[in-house]
Amino acid sequence: MEDFKAHLFERGFSRHTVDSYLYAVRQLEDKVGNELSNEVLLAHKDWLASMFAAKTVNLRITAINCYLxxxxxxxxRLKSLRVQQKPYLDNVISQSDYETLRDSLKRDGNLFWYFVVRFLAGTGARISELRQFTVDSVDAGHLDLVSKGxxxxxxxxxxxxxxxxVEWLNHTGRTGGYVFTSKGETPMTARxxxxxxxxxxxxxxxxQDVVYPHSFRHRFAKNFIERNPDIAFLADLMGHESLETTRIYLRRTASEQRAAVDDTIDW
Known part of the structure; x- marks a missing residue:
């Protein structure tokens, strides 16, 4: 297992991804032992499908195939479960709720959370990426990351x-380090x-169901595509490897669909 762990790090996987892959392989070993066979692997896939959501199952399958x-x-090699996408986006913060949250935090002088909200909605960063913003990256106007591969x-x-x-950081005397920290110089945890x-x-x-880090990433994508229809550019900005992942933002949210139906149908 230590050799597999080293292999994953050599491939450039993040600590979170490595931990996830190791968990999936250990789970496989706990269920089936060290005697691998096609029948055992298929039975383990059936067990995963009976216990977890399809997205979780597919993540475990990816890890197991990597180990194999x-x-x-x-x-x-195990095939992923087919996941049927919803024809709408669910639990995405609305523009009005985003603006209410943003403006209320600023009005009350809660600038730390004001900038958390603005960075999430204004950059499309994942929560793991938000934690990596530094004072230097703010000064530069961008954050460079090395992703998988x-x-x-x-x-x-x-x-x-x-x-x-920049004005906020200067006012608080911040000249270096991470932007969003808890105590000391360590980035605040995702939790x-x-x-x-x-x-x-x-x-x-x-x-509260629509206020979570990834919801602001959705808001960023929805706002961007409404103003700039270049979906390939949006995919690059968001770090998507497939345009199909980005196409979901062409869909309306459930509440937007509801409003469109109510506005259209009067018979």
Whole structure:
């Protein structure tokens, strides 16, 4: 297992992904032992499908197949479950709720969370990427990341957000280090950010189900595609490897579909 772990890091996988892959392989070993066979693998897939959501099952299958390749297993590779996408986006914060949250935080002088919200919605960053913004990256106007496969991705900070963030950091005497920290110089945990956003939502009477880090990433994509129809460019900005992943943002949210139906149908 240690050799597999080293192999994953050599391939450029993140710590989170490595931990996820190791968990999936250990789960396989706990269920079937060390005697691998095609029948055993298929039975394990059936067990996964009976216990977990399709998305989780597919993540475990990807990890297991990677392990089978690593050990040069001379047998099958598991096929992913087919996931039927919803014809709408669900639990995405609306533009009005985003603006209410943003403006309320600024009005109350809660600038830390004000900029958390603005960075998420203004850059499309994942929560793991938000944690990597530094004072230097704000000064530069972008954050460069190396993703899976050693691919370089640049997250741009819009000019208005960059200007406001530089002013805030200067005012607080921040000259270096990570932007969103808890105590000391360590970035706030993903859980800490998620819980903090929920508290902000509760304070201002906004539905907590739509206030979570990835919801603002959805909001970024929805707003971008409404103003710039270049879906290939949006896919690059968001770090999607497939355009099919990005196409979901061409769909309306459930509430937008509801409003369109109500506005259209009067018979």
């Amino acid at each position: 390749d690593f050990i040069r297993y001379d047998g099958i 050693q691919k370089l991705r640049r997250i741009y900070i819009p000019m208005s957000l960059q200007r406001d963030a 800490g950010i998620s819980l903090g956003l929920k508290r902000c939502a509760a304070r201002y009477g906004i539905d």
